Amino acid sequence: MNREELIEATRRQMPEKRWRHVQGVVDTAVELADRFGGNRDQAWLAALLHDYTKAWATDRMERILREEELPKELLEHDKELWHAHVGAWVVRREHGIDDEEVLDAIRYHTSGRERMTLLDKIVCLADYIEPSRSFPGVDRLRELAKTNLDDALLAGFDGTIRALVEQGKVIFPLTVLARNDLLLTIRSSAKGNNK
Numbered sequence: 001m002n003r004e005e006l007i008e009a010t011r012r013q014m015p016e017k018r019w020r021h022v023q024g025v026v027d028t029a030v031e032l033a034d035r036f037g038g039n040r041d042q043a044w045l046a047a048l049l050h051d052y053t054k055a056w057a058t059d060r061m062e063r064i065l066r067e068e069e070l071p072k073e074l075l076e077h078d079k080e081l082w083h084a085h086v087g088a089w090v091v092r093r094e095h096g097i098d099d100e101e102v103l104d105a106i107r108y109h110t111s112g113r114e115r116m117t118l119l120d121k122i123v124c125l126a127d128y129i130e131p132s133r134s135f136p137g138v139d140r141l142r143e144l145a146k147t148n149l150d151d152a153l154l155a156g157f158d159g160t161i162r163a164l165v166e167q168g169k170v171i172f173p174l175t176v177l178a179r180n181d182l183l184l185t186i187r188s189s190a191k192g193n194n195k
C-alpha cells in the first residue's frame, strides 16, 4: 500500500472534523520532528495513524480489546483511552505496519508513558497543539513547543491531569507516571546545566 492509499484508508475511518484534526497532527508532528531532530517519516506515519480507530463504535473496540493480546486494565478505564492501543493493533493487522517505534507512538499518544521516546513525545505533543485544537492553555503549550519539547509536554499532561481531577474522573495512572518522569528529567537536566 502506498502513501496515498494509506491516507485514503485512514480518512475513511472517521468523519471530516476528526480527519482535519489528523491532518493538523501530521503537519505539526513533522514540524516538531524537524525542530527537535526526530525522524520525519516515522512522525508522519505515526501521526497519520494515531486516531485510526478513534471514531469506531465502542463495542467494536471492546471486542478487539477483550479478544486480542491488549492490556485488559484499559477496560476499567475511560473508553477515550481505548483507541490508542486498539488503533496500533488494527494498523499492524490491516496495513502491515511493523515499525515498533511507530506502533508505540500510536499506543501511547493519549496517555503517555514513562521514558517516552522522542517519537512518542512528538506525536503526543502534536496531538495537543495542532492548529484546530482550542482549550484553555493551548497557546502556552504552542509557545513552549517552539523551544522545549519536554516543557511543553509536561504542561500538556499537567493540564490533562488537572482537568480530569476537576471533572472528578478516574485517572489512568500511566499519565501520572509519564508526568512525573518528565518532571524528573527536566529537573535533572537543569541541575546538569548548573554544574
Ligand SMILES: Nc1ncnc2c1ncn2[C@@H]1O[C@H](COP(=O)(O)OP(=O)(O)O)[C@@H](O)[C@H]1O
Pocket: 050, 051, 054, 078, 080, 081, 083, 109, 110, 111, 127, 160, 164, 169, 170, 171, 172, 173, 174, 175, 176
Ligand atoms: N490518564 C487519563 N485518564 C483518563 N482519561 C484520560 C487520560 N488521559 C487522557 N484522557 C482523556 O482522553 C481524551 C483524549 O481525547 P483527545 O485528545 O481528543 O483524543 P486523541 O488523543 O485521540 O486525539 C480526553 O477526554 C482526556 O481527558
